[in-house]
Amino acid sequence: MCKLKIELLKEIVNLDAYAQSRHFIGYSESVPFGKWRDIAVEIFLDFIRPRLDTCFLICSVTPCVIREKRFSRREKEVMSKLEQKGWIEFDKEEEDLETKFNVFPLRKEDPDMISQLCELVLDGKIYGHVFFLWEEERLVIYPHDDFGFGVLAPINTRGEILGLEFLNEFRESGLFDVDIRRTNRS
Numbered sequence: 001m002c003k004l005k006i007e008l009l010k011e012i013v014n015l016d017a018y019a020q021s022r023h024f025i026g027y028s029e030s031v032p033f034g035k036w037r038d039i040a041v042e043i044f045l046d047f048i049r050p051r052l053d054t055c056f057l058i059c060s061v062t063p064c065v066i067r068e069k070r071f072s073r074r075e076k077e078v079m080s081k082l083e084q085k086g087w088i089e090f091d092k093e094e095e096d097l098e099t100k101f102n103v104f105p106l107r108k109e110d111p112d113m114i115s116q117l118c119e120l121v122l123d124g125k126i127y128g129h130v131f132f133l134w135e136e137e138r139l140v141i142y143p144h145d146d147f148g149f150g151v152l153a154p155i156n157t158r159g160e161i162l163g164l165e166f167l168n169e170f171r172e173s174g175l176f177d178v179d180i181r182r183t184n185r186s
Contacts, residue, residue, distance in 0.1 A: 002103040009058050009133055012140050012152050015098065023140075023152045025163045026180035028170035030147035036175045037147050041118050043173065044141070044149055045111055047166050052111070054134055057104045061121075061128035062092040075125055078116045087117055088126060097128040106132075118143040139163055148176060155182070 014021040030036040048055060063071070063079055071079070082088040086102055106114070120126045121143040132141045139159030140152040151167055153159030164180065171178040 005056055005058060005103050005133060005135060006101050008135060008138070009101075009131055009140060012138065012154065013131065013142075015129065018142065018144075018150055018152070021152055023154050024181055025151040025153060025160065026167050026178065026182075027144065027146075027150040028148035028167060028176040028178045029144075030175070031177045035147075037119065037122050039173065039175060040122065040148055040170070041115050041143075043169050044118060044143070044166075045115060047141075047169065048106075048114065048132065049111060051134060052106050052108055054136060055106045056133045056135065057087065057106055057114075057117075058101050058131045058133055059087055059104075059117075059129060060092070060097050060099075060101045061088050061126045061130055062090060062097065063088065064125055064127045071125065075120070078120065079126075082113065082117055082120075085113060087113070088120075092128070101129070121145060122147050134159060134162075137162055141166065 012021065012023045018024065028040065030040060079088055083090060087104065117130060121130050122145060124145040130143055137159040138154050138157045139162050142150050144150055151163035153163045167178050167180055170176040
């Protein structure tokens, strides 16, 4: 089961350059840089909550060693909790970050942990890959360190429609730059 989800992810996402993926739809980012992190995470949580029971977290991440000395006590506590869930792995080798992914079905009690994971990515405190996959819709959303989210889905899928709706939530807020590389063609 996990292997099939990872294979689907790799069909949709070019892991070397997400935005170069043929199924890349677009992204949002905060302007000015970093100012709207909490709002970005809230828009994502509003989107994910009603779809949580069909979402999988696929990740391979470790704390960013360069910034480790500047982690706050809260960040260290959050990372410890995320490690206990298996969502973060300390001292994961670079090669393993690129090849060894973990898959977790998300549950209704996960939004706080999802929020904390996204905040660490947006703040550049963890390194690696974090994806949210909806298998049936073929939709992938990922947080990125430009304080926003990227979206991928094949053309003419339910995922494409949902992905465009998600990015439009950012656009409608008026707080984010949104770059949509394609529109729905169906």
